[in-house]
Structures are given as structure tokens and as C-alpha cells.
Amino acid sequence: MNNPIYHLENRKIFSLSGPDRLNFLQGLVTKDVNRITDGGVLYTALLTPQGKYLFDFFLYKSGDIIYLECEKERADDLYRKLMMYRLRSEVEITDEADRLTLLSLDRPLDSALVCCADPRLPELGYRAIVTDLPEGCLSPGKSEYDRKRLGLGIAEGAQEFIVDKSLALEGNMEELNGVDFDKGCYVGQEITARTKHRAVIRRRFVPVNVEGPLPAPDTPVQNEDGLEIGILRSGLEDQAIAYLKLEKITFGKSYRCGNATIVPWKPDWMKLEEKNV
Incomplete structure (x- = not known):
């Protein structure tokens, strides 16, 4: 195939809406969410207050909506954690599993709701959120995606990161554009910054x-x-x-x-x- 398309059936998508959606995420995750542009994507993580890994995921901006793409197996745990932090923030978190799915492909897909170059490495190609699987899509496609990812040496998700033990920088998240060191405070920021500067x-x-x-x-x-x-x-x-x-x-x-x-x-x-x- 000139442009192989893989359905990543192991991923799940939530949407975040409401006036506080960016501020809510900004105080939680390792990347500066205010830098995301419309139609853009960030790779980021949610850590413990001690700077230990909990979840890594992708954030996409489409108009007034932020789409969060994460591991399907741990999506419920992530949802509960986000709801715990939500408090009085005006943000609605919606499970989009019945409506949206994720693709990995080598070139942009015009029919996608959102399609962005993977922010970690150009060699990873593109990630696309779609409402329907396109013709010729390989489903399931996780094995082919993992073959490419492992061939580039990239750790991803709890299959490799160790929950509540490993650090974001141990997972190479600095090199892979998953951490900002010039943003405001977020959960686990102090330990992450200390690890960087030492x-x-x-x-x-x-x-x-x-x-x-x-x-x-x-x-x-x-x-x-x-x-x-x-x-x-x-x-x-x-x-x-x-x-x-x-x-x-x-x-x-x-x-x-x-x-x-x-x-x-x-x-x-x-x-x-x-x-x-």
C-alpha cells in the first residue's frame, strides 16, 4: 500500500469542552496546553505529585473542543483521575468511544475530523481521529503500529512505562516533545524539573x-x-x-x-x- 492505514483499536478518545478546558489541563499535564493551535496536537503525561508516571496521552484541538486520545485499557482510570481534579472547573469530559476512533498512517487524511503529524518523531507519520474507518484500513492495526514504534525505540503507555514508579524523563519524554520546562506548575512538576536540572x-x-x-x-x-x-x-x-x-x-x-x-x-x-x- 502507498499509504497504509492502521486502525489503533487499543486507543480511546474523550472530548473536553467548556470554558475552563484549557486551564483545567494546563494545571495537570507536562506540556504547555496554551501552545496548542487549532488542528494541532500535543503529546503529554499526567504524573503523581511525586513526579511518577500515571498516564501518557495525546491532546488535539479542534475549534472549541479538545480531544484526548489514550490507552483504551486504562481509559476508565484516567477518566476517574480527571474527574477527581475537575472540582468546580467548567469542563465537560465526554466518552467518544461510540463515535470516534484513531488511525495511524503515513500521510494526512483529508476526511479525518483531526489529522496531525505525530509530535514525537516525524518517522511515526500521522495520527487521525475519524468517525468512520476509511476504505483499505487495516483493522486491527496495533501490531503494525507497534512494529514501527519499537523499530524507532519509543516507549508508550503502561505496557512499557511503570505506573507510579518510573519518571517521565526515564521514558525519554523530553526528547520526544512530551515535557515543557518553561510552563507554570503542574502535578509532579517539581520532581520533573529537579531531575532535568541535576x-x-x-x-x-x-x-x-x-x-x-x-x-x-x-x-x-x-x-x-x-x-x-x-x-x-x-x-x-x-x-x-x-x-x-x-x-x-x-x-x-x-x-x-x-x-x-x-x-x-x-x-x-x-x-x-x-x-x-
């Missing part, structure tokens, strides 16, 4: 090539001395993401993981301070 991130979600059977999630990764240096998180065939101690690994070197061998590699977009390697 320039020491001891663990990272790192892409690995897998030689042998793909290990189960959270299988320990061991060095040549049998010491645990991290865990595997999620993968597909011979590609995966592992949560590793940077000071304990060498990119391009083999490590044991279950009945397989993994080899960490460094994507061109990943920035590492000398203290981290």
Missing part, C-alpha cells in the same frame, strides 16, 4: 534487539555476573523495550533475559549526559 537519569526505557524467544514482561535482565540490571517491559518478535540501569549497560553488548539474549541500542534521537553512561 542531569542525572540513572534508568531509561531503552530499545533492545531480542535474540531468541521474546521474554515475558518484567523478566529480569542480567549481566555476565548474573546481577540484575533491569527488566524487559514489552516487545514484538525481535524488538522490545527494556527498563535498564544506564551505568550498568553498554550499547551493542549482549545481556541475558530469560531464555533469550537482548542487545540494547541507542536511537539517534536519544540524548544521554556523560554522567548517565
